[in-house]
Amino acid sequence: MENRRAVVSVLGKDQVGIIAKVTTVLSEKQINVLDINQTIVEDFFTMMMIVDVTQIEDLDSVRQTLNEIGENLGVKINLQLEEVFQAMHRI
Template sequence: MKQKRAVVSVVGKDQVGIIAKVTTALADNHMNVLDISQTILQDFFTMMMLVDVSEAKDLDKLHHDFDEVSKELGLKINIQLEDIFQTMHRI
């Protein structure tokens, strides 16, 4: 099976547990983190991840899980399939 990938971005006020809660939601939905970059800019946490969604059965459930984490921690979490992300960011 060809690998299907997506880009996840997370932005919000820095606090304990962001990476743990976001990656738990991914693991609960059978998604593997392929690459991750995170930084803190003053008090703001930013993270970009490339994830393998080949085994995902229900992306709607992931969106729901991300919404719950967003509400709980006051974050903005987005996920886009790699093909769409690449098309949108071509110059």
């Protein structure tokens, strides 16, 4: 089976522990992080992770858990299959 990759993006106000909390969820769900990248512009935190979801059947439950964390932290967390970014930004 081909590798299935997804992008986790986090946008919001910077605070302690964002990456820790997100990666904890991912490790609990047995999701491997392939790449991680973050930047802070004027207190605005942007992070993206490329994760391997080849073995993950139930993406929706991962998404829901991430959404809950996002709500608690007051940031917006999205989980989207990587193809949508490839389609939009690469020919």
